[in-house]
Amino acid sequence: MYKDIRLHGALENKIEYYAIAAGVDAHKRYFFNVDQSSESELRFFSTNNEFIISQQGIIHRGNGGSFCEYMFGVDQPLTDMAKGDVINRLVMYGTHLDQKAGALNFSDRTDGFLTFDKIFFDGNAVANYFFFIHSKDFSESVKEQQELILRRLGKILKRSVAIGNGDDNRIIAEVSANCGVDDLQLFLFKLINTRHEEYRNAFKNLYFRTKRIADEEFALLTELAQRNEIDRYQQERIRIDVMYKHPDNRRIVDEYRNILCSCNLRGEINRLENARLTRLKTLSVRNKIPGALFYTLDELLRKDRKLVELEESDYISETRQILEGLFFGERQIESRVDRDDMLKLLHAKKRASEHRNHTFEELLLDASKACDENIRDGADISLLEEFSYIITYLDRYDTTSQVINQLAFMENIRISEDMLRSILGNKKEFDTLQPNLFNTLFIDGVLDNKYLGNYGRRKLITLVKGMEEIEAGSMKSQEVLDQLKAIDREEQIFVILLQHVRERIRNFYSKFSTKNDQQILKREVTEELLGKKLIKGEINNDLFNETILTIQKEAIYLHNLLPQIISEKDISLREDFLDNSGLDRFYVEELELEYFELNDLPLDELYQIRKGLN
Template structure:
């Protein structure tokens, strides 16, 4: 039975420490001493010192922390689904062949800034051990890796705030004469920022401008860097219960593809579906970017596809050593680059961005070295066009897939300005680049399609922003009302079906539903009346699918019949998939059957 001694204190207004020493008869140990504002934690042959600016260590041991989603995680750890922690042993280095090499040179000093930048932004642990490992320090480190390495890389207790259970879990692997020394450093300012962001994000998902200003003011007052703010926000967003399953499934698919060295068309369709689902459910794209960056290498994408070759050809004209051979980027070249950019996004091919970034770097170096400033100006024109494209694509995807999206006049102004610029390059270019793919997306819902068609006609006709804003807001308001009425109808009907209701019962149901929603104007009431009638038909169609078609589809593996229903029922594909998921969960059927049908349907489409 081991005992624990604990010490708690503060280095300054930013860094807090917790020290835990575990062992038999631990109460007899004197393991620390204070020196001014510093702290020394010691044992025979081991020591950690804390001072005003950093941590100094020698002896055995190392550091560990929970991985933050989005950090530069070693590929070997990323490919193992159960690894969740970062572990660094003092004096250990990887050779060129990937083999871990241990050294007896384990001493060193680490500034606090580096600890929280290279490790976890909020909580990092350091440790050393006595009584369990012997010999030279290199031998001790190798022994600690064998004893504790597997569990330190995988235990979820590293992320917990109370170290008692973590120490219990680790001490059980050590000998009865061992003493385990654990130091946890907490960055209090980063923790305060994380807690406020978590509260706001979990409450709103789309944080209102006023609340986000509170967060910005806190970061400014605490002097938290932009990079640390981003790391903390991404980690919090990933931890949300609605976000994590989607991101984890995306990661699992990419891991399997990386291990196999290729991505099949079916897997690519699944990845695309997850990205679309993420957009609809307001899951930030930033959660997928680290996975794409770490796991999607050039070998997973067709090598040097036509659009990549065209990009290299056009941008190489900017980099000719002979100024007379430096090609001017024509209007046609810019159109080709924009189409290449679109194709690269569709394929999630980051080779395109690498080529652009490398070209930018070379141009910057040449201009700094005395080259004509016109080189940078030509590149700036290309980058501005890419910027317009990306901003417009983001806003159009929000209109298409986000339910009850907030529509702002500034966004419409930007879309109109970009529309005119693209049309000057080539008539119809805006629709080719930004609308055609989304309008062909199988998961585009009826209201999203209406908003996009409204936007397209307004841009073509040069409609005033105020008029367009009103029309789009009316569609969004109807979308919101549709969701409210559907929710109310399902609550009121419960186990009953529309087909079982007679005229008087239908009229009573109509009165109950309309009385439960806030209808101010006559137009709103007329819209609600129309939606009520449509929803009665929709619910009857839903009942027919769940009671008759879906059991037969699952039993006989009829992917074609499922796809025919989706094309002709008028129900949104996302909504039908949610019904299917609920049906499978309710009936206890294997989810693999449903996933197989969806993959077959994607191939049919």
């Protein structure tokens, strides 16, 4: 039995197409023809419907529309973003949104032309679908046809995972099951930008391997993008979408998005939600989740300007005053940025980062634009020099902060000699502004962070002490780097050991408390890790004992303390255990989440027991 007829081809501009006619007697229809003069156009048709694929784009007439999977970070309606199950963009021909009434208006004017550039710019960068439907049961009015199609298919088309997966058979089945007509004939067209697809697949293969892109790998991606003539905007949105879809990233980013959507719809952020957002951002650093994913959401959800404007913070007010003061020179007012001003700006940037307040960067951007305009209009060059002085210090701040935070909170991060030299140079500049400013800006706060793990703390202390020794001339850079590498290697072995010992205890050992059990366990784990070439020699006894102790502490918390903490909402007991046990808070919170999900407990109770969230 015939179900559908498919035509597959490619255009000269690297656009691949699939045209499918499916439904009742589809195999008996003559539904397409080719421009005989140049073969540059391919026309598909049914009664009152037409879809033409040319070398420049597509022409459509009749009913139907287009749909594609939303790419992460695109400007989409808040109503779609707030619904977790809405994952696709649907556009019906001849419709427009009445902003005042909040309703979709239909018309009989559904014909149009779209270039391929616009299709892959407005829609998905890789794959987009178009369709029209034929049925004798349809009204003659195209407007009424569109209303009927949207009413019956809108929900499934905006939620179907088949679209993102490119599963044409399932799309056809879902449309057929929901359209509600016996003589349905569906004409489905899938357009794929093979250049974008190649770039996406290359980036995905590299990123999913380690969640990092090395410099040499990024150079290869850049070369691929140039060869395929992919502009920077498309490269960026493809990369962000791929990073979002990594399973480790998606869960955290989705929760962040859901909180922001809820706040946006309600018009305010309360203390509980703000603390949860901050926690998720902190967790993202540990999990190597790119900050771009969060910045994208922040920008999208702040466009609506629905969030309650809070009273301006003192550090933002000071920043505004200093930056606006740059332009007093036009009125013969002394406006140099002095040492005290620079200290205020650096501390303001630190506080803005801690509070996720983008106003600081917006003020800086506004000042940059104003500076350019003033210089263009003939202002004194000293204005540019003053602004460059500010930017230089803020760039030093960004560079140093990134390295310090990665070293403290991320595994397998190594500092090169060039990076160490850069940090030393920045430290000298900061400490020249004010003694011990470097530690105040970058070290003290991180050391006080409860999420800082044992190895992160050791690496940070080693770095600070090492830089002091280098400045004093009693140690060389390479010695400091060697110390950091040794800690990093020990951390890698500990993480591997912890993972394998946990797994082996879970599967083979119900008890591991006696020395004899532990020696057997150590021998078997050593053999396994040597066989997998994850270690090169014997496991250090102290490291193995620390691993066993860590697992024992986790078991005590999960089976004894956590149930009591939940039932009594005893936040102090939880904090006391975490402060004194030395366990990694990130991992403990993952255990807590698994416990709540396994026991089907409401997550609100989990947020309540976490300090600062009640």
